[in-house]
Structures are given as structure tokens and as C-alpha cells.
Amino acid sequence: MTTASVGALLRTWRERRGISQLELAGRADSSSRHISFVENGRSRPSEEMVLRLADHLDVPVRERNALLLAAGYAPRYAHTPLDAPAMGALRAGMEQLLTGYEPYPALVVDGTYTVVAANRGIAMLLEGVPEDLLEPPLNAMRLTLHPRGLAPRIRNLRQWRGHLLAQMERQIALARSEPLRALYEEVAAYPLPPEPEPGSGTHRPGGPDDAEAPVPYIALPLLIEHDGHLLSFVSSISTFNTPLDVTVAELAIETFLPADPATVKYLRSLGP
Template sequence: MTTVEPRPVGALLREWRQRRRLSQLQLSIDADISTRHLSFVETGRSKPTKEMILRLSEHLDVPLRERNQLLLAGGYAPAYPASGLDAPELGAVRAALRQVLAGHEPHPALVVDRAWRLVDSNASIRLFLEEVAPDLLEPPVNVLRLSLHPRGMAPNIANLGEWRAHILGRLRRQAAATADPELAELLAELRDYPCDQPEPEVELPGASDVVVPLRFRHRGRELAFLSMTAVFGTPLDVTVAELAIESFFPADQTTVDTLRDRTGEPSS
């Protein structure tokens, strides 16, 4: 068996500083510590206190899950709980999510975790799923895989090249910001999916564009959606910090009319 030695907290902090493209001087000013002290912490010549690790993590915008890992590397207990979403203490969070999802009807909305796994959704999300292969809907459902997979939503996305470039760019930035290997693996998988449309290397908006729309073919109509992401403000639980609500809004009158008409359809 091969034993992997735990990495020292100073080296991990240095990696996060470099990932954020900050110099030691910039971080020391932001965190109100001396550059000499920060250098000693990063090289292991000085053992940081728990408070110092948390202060540097805050200024480096380290995700809560990784802050706990930094604390463990420094010899301290994790500071942030990671409750299951079904835990009693997260009852108010569950209620808030359900209220947002229900209140967004008849427009599609869903909740995802850090790895883009589906946590919950409202009934209107079914509009996107009518022609999706059943195996892609087996839990855990990854919504990015569902969106770009050739047996998922991709065949019905009219602007697949543009939407794919938008999704991959967003995931690439998220993977770089979090250093999450699961996101890096997902990015590599999605890049291998076929696409028969040109993919812009950069998102170049048209004269009247403000965001990248999702143009989706549904029962002979082309619907247009704008998406918006919402997260909980100042969460202190890892699970809550990693949740995001993805809401879709109609971008034209055809989509408004279609969503309005669907409210009269029987539930499946």
C-alpha cells in the first residue's frame, strides 16, 4: 500500500494565493498581517493559528469545504458543519428552496449542488425533459450532462454551439476557482460530447444581447430562455454554501405564451 503524506497547511495556502493571482504583499495587506509572517506560514517556518487560517481563507475566497481541509491540515477541527439537506437544522433552507421553486412557476427552475447534481426542481422543468433518454434521468442526475449529452437536451438546443461554449466556459472557471477534481473530470467528459455547430472561443454578444440565451425546440416551436443563478447569502454550512438555484425566464412572447398555455396541462 502507498501512503500519501498530508500536505502542510502553508503549501496549501500558497496554492490558493497563487490560484487567486495574488502576491504575498497583496494578501498580507488585505489580511492585515506582515509579509514576513505570511512568508513564514507558507514555507512552514511558522505554524498558523486557527484564526489565521480562517482569516486568510476568507480573503482568498476559499470555499467552505476547502476551509475545513485547510484547518485539518493545520491540526485543527473543521469550523463549518456539512449537514445533510434532510437534516432537521436545514428545515428552513428546504422550505425556502421549495417556496422559490413553486413561486417561479410556470417558468422552469431547479436546485443543484456544487457538482451540478440535481437536488430539486419545479414541475415546469419537465418541458426540457420530454425527449431525454431515460437513463440520463436516473439519480443522481447531472444537469450539465443532461444539457449537452447527445441523448439529452442537446438535439433540441437550436444554438447548441453557443450554449455549449457558455456552459463549458462557466464550468472551466468554476473548476479553476474551486480546484475540485470532480468538476475537472466533468469538464473533460462534456468536452468530448459531439457538437455539429461552431463554438465561439469567447462569448461575443450581439448588438441587443445582454446574456447568452437558451434557444430550445419544443413541439414545433423555438423557445428562448434567459437563466439566472441565485445562492444563499453568507452561509455557514458547507451543504448550503454549495447549493444554487437556476431559474429560467422567457426571453420572447412565444415562450411566454407557451409557458402560460402549459399551466393547463395535466400533470404526468
């Protein structure tokens, strides 16, 4: 197997970002001639230049190590397992955040949507999911879109599925991740369940009066059933700024904010 040169890798990232050599040179305080020489293998970039170009091309941390290795330099970014002692403070901080968000759902996933931490709000939504789907390692995309997972309970599944697949497509475009691409192909192939019949018995947590009032959603909601009640959430995803470790760079914290007062009331009624 032939290893790609640093120039070829940089050219691939530049073209993927839709940036010309001249534009990249301007951003990186270089010249288009030098960028061309680097991409064609006529010039070996310094370690500083590799990192500068990677920064302006928004290359993921994992792939920055690959660029440095291809250029003949040592990797700059560690890849520390999340269960390592050095990650203790990070784990404690994430657990505190997830617990503090209860009773609303929140979880932490890695770069391929493997669930690394979740709170009781997520456990509540997963009630009744078949045991074989809950065997570790849990994968958030599989659990959500699998026809025996949460998919049959999501009342706006076609919209929510489209949102999730588009999100994965954007990530695949930003990072060269074969595991993520394989996951996308798997979940995109799951069959869609039949759409629920009108008046199927699911109701809003607050009762008929709440169900009659239109909800002015601020974003595409996740409409999901729980114990005969229809809950609505909007999600927010947070990542770590300026990560210096591959593991940290690929973590994402997703929180689900109730999208209507009835959902708030219902979740609080479940108790601690």
C-alpha cells in the same frame, strides 16, 4: 499519501488567485514576512489567521475545513446532508421558490451539478429525454450536453455549450474539485450533433409575425425546441450569502427567464 501542510495549501490558493505575499498581507492586516513564514512552515498560523487568510483568498467553505485540519485545528463548517431534519426549512424555502417561479423553469444543483430539486418547467423541457438519462441522480450538465439529452434540441448549442464549459472552467479554477473536473472532461468530450438545416419547421410560439421581429436579447439566450416551438430563455444563478455549512455553500439556484413575449405566451398556454 503525504498530507500537504497548511502553508503549502495557502501558497497554492494565493498563487491561484494571482496575489502577492505583500498584497495578501495588506488585506489580512499582517506582514509579508509573517505570510512568508507561514507558507514556508516556519510559523504556525492561529485559527483566526487561517480563517482570515481563507476569507481574503476566497477559499471555498469545503476547503477552509481542509486548511484548518492541515493547521491542526478542528473543522469549523458542518457538512449537513440536505435531507437531514436540520435542513427542513431550507428545503421548504427552495421548493416554495421553485414552485412560485412556474411555469418558467427553475432548478437547484449542488457543486457537481447534481439536481437536488426542480420544478414543472424543467420537467416540461425534459419531456422525451430517454429514460436511462433520467435515472437519478440527475446531472444538469449531462442532461443538457448529452447527444441523446437536450443537446439536439438546443438551436444555439455551440454557443450555449461554450458558455457552460467556460462556467465549469471558472469553477474548477476557484475550487479544487476532482469530481467537477471529471464531469467537465466527460461532457466536453460529447460529440456535437449536426447543425439543423434552415427552415427545419421549428417556429416561435407566437407564430410567423413574432418570428419576423428581431429579439433584443439582454444576455446569451438558451434557444431550445419544445413540441415544435422555439423557446428562448436567459438564465440567472443565485447562491447563498455567507454560508456556514458546506452543503449550503455548494448549492446554486438557476432560474430561466423567458427572453421574449412569445415564450411567455406559450408557457402560460400550457396551463398549471
